[in-house]
Amino acid sequence: MSLSSPRPLLGCIADDFTGATDLANMLVRGGMRTVQSIGIPSARMAEGLDADAIVIALKSRTTPVEDAVVESLAALQWLRERGCEQIFFKYCSTFDSTAAGNIGQVSEALLASLGSDFTLACPAFPENGRTIFRGHLFVQDQLLNESGMQNHPLTPMTDANLVRVLQSQTRLNVGLLRYDSVAKGVESVRNKIAELRAAGIGMAVADALSDADLYVLGAACADLPLLTGGSGLALGLPENFRKAGKLRHSEDAASLQSISGKEVVLAGSASLATNGQVAAWLEAGRPALRIDPLALAAGQPVVEQALAFARDSAATVLIYATSSPDEVKAVQAQLGVERAGAMVEEALGQIAKGLFDAGVRRFVVAGGETSGAVVQALGVQLLQIGGQIDPGVPATLSSGEQPLALALKSGNFGGRDFFAKALRHLAGDVQ
CATH class of the missing domain: 3.40.980.20 (Four-carbon acid sugar kinase, nucleotide binding domain)
Structure with a gap:
């Protein structure tokens, strides 16, 4: 099978293994041939990679912040060396993090390494009942801190206000891209992003209530070097590359051989x-x-x-x-x-x-x-x-x-x- 592009287009860093497969699932649904590596691939493994998107699965969600940053930056360097045009940092749709981090610190480090001054944070996954309104994360009809996640043994989430949670994890100013802007479409989101950047906002939590909102956000952020969020935010990314003439939809992107045993x-x-x-x-x-x-x-x-x-x-x-x-x-x-x-x-x-x-x-x-x-x-x-x-x-x-x-x-x-x-x-x- 020939590549749709001479190199992988999208490079992804996930903070745990199942989060990586979740993201890869979204990309395959969008027609991108996707490969997931467990940790940073070796040189030998890199030679055989043939994909439109590469997802590197780390185990950095609950590790010490310093280790998570170092690992994530190493993954970023590997992906940039392969020529990936955009980077996606994937974390859980319930914004799983410890009291010390690691979402904000890793996002900040990736942003600095890419030489960019702005990114979105959007863990929304409406298909699985995760939505964001006025910066507050809901799981089905309950606020995050009332959904059972407050009892998680490793990452208890006791605050549904993601702007507040994220701000506690980064030195950058955190803002909110409210639903008012998202509902008006792609140009409205782009204009709001320009306003936020001009105001010195480095990261903005984005509201999203439906898959349609995620497609709007994805289209509006086609030119951002870094995006961060749950797998839902990746829904619109394959189409961005397709519109740019860089991606051919692969009908057999999800094809796997059967395994007996x-x-x-x-x-x-x-x-x-x-x-x-x-x-x-x-x-x-x-x-x-x-x-x-x-x-x-x-x-x-x-x-x-x-x-x-x-x-x-x-x-x-x-x-x-x-x-x-x-x-x-x-x-x-x-x-x-x-x-x-x-x-x-x-x-x-x-x-x-x-x-x-x-x-x-x-x-x-x-x-x-x-x-x-x-x-x-x-x-x-x-x-x-x-x-x-x-x-x-x-x-x-x-x-x-x-x-x-x-x-x-x-x-x-x-x-x-x-x-x-x-x-x-x-x-x-x-x-």
Whole structure:
């Protein structure tokens, strides 16, 4: 297949693994052939890349700010060396960040490195119920801080005012691109951006209530060196390149080869959505085994027990550490936040590797941190992005001699029946 352009057009940096696949999913839907790398690609990997868009998945959402900035700048340099014309910094549609950052600091560093003085911040994803009005982020009909995200074990979001949250993370002046301007169309947004820049605003949170708003924002920002936000903001970017004569729509952008072999579902997220998906699996009477972090801490052979459980089951199994917010807090109180999360991630990674050795070739994984641990344990470095399973979650195919079919799901994404749907999709059983 020949390139639509002599080099990748769009370079993307994502602060976690499932966020990267979420963004790549949007670009594929827009007809851009998209490749996702796990970390910054090696020189050898770079030689074989053939894509209109490249998404580099980092694990920088909850790392120390200094590390997140250094990693993100290294990814930016790699993308610029490949000739990418525009950079997109992707973070979660619920603006997940710790009290210390990292969204504002990374955005500021990328902006400075690109020699630009302005960018947008827009995590809106209306298709998944994330909308922004007057700078406040809503999840469905609830403010962010009333949506359950206030109980997130790693990134509790207690303020829905994104202008205020972002301003606490950057030395740049943060402003608001209000819905009044967005509703009037592309020229209105461009004029408002000019006003904000003239007023010394370096970053502006953009209101968006629908996909139509995101297309308007994307078109208005075609000339900005850097955009930041959720995957929804990327909806309009393929058309910008197409109008400029730089991109040919690829009808087979989402085409993936089918993978045979065994399958498994691994879940580590404690989000409301993943809790519902685990409950749906259990209600259907399907085999499942829950991992107990306290048993891990006590040195019990949890990984070996999980592998034996999967081996002895005639049906596809779910292995999960998903718990209610209260249960998570109780474990964290005994083990500490970082230790509790790291132990579960490491165990699920070891389980994934053991299952691979036992012939599993299709993996459905719930949770950004869990997905990162699993792909690292499996040695996955490069993913081809396929068709959408649920909004924000595509099927993917790893590169290498033994390709794997993977569905890497953000904890907050997917319908209640996602696990079953994803398994059907990875098996090629899609209507």
